[in-house]
Amino acid sequence: MIPVCALADIRPGEAVRVDGDPPISVFNVDGELYAIDDTCTHQDASLADGWLEGCLIECPLHASCFDLRTGQPTGPPAKVPVRTHEVVVQDGHVYVLAVAVPVTT
């Protein structure tokens, strides 16, 4: 599991980015936590720097929105979904389950 932060450090309406390869962001939507790959699939923008509206995160660069529940973009210019990740809360700390990056051949 990838440690993110203390549960108290991610308030409703906020995001915490975990630098890694790839970077992952965790969002707090009214107490529900969602984790996605942080980098927009359109170009190189951090979705943690975007605007959160319900379960949608709007990319700060060209305004594509991604559904935090599915990773799917809801409109152009992004066409490829971001990956979603399972979030675990244990003893007041937030973790993201480690995922393997798919190997392309």
Ligand code: FES
């Ligand atoms: S970089 Fe996110 S929509 Fe262009």
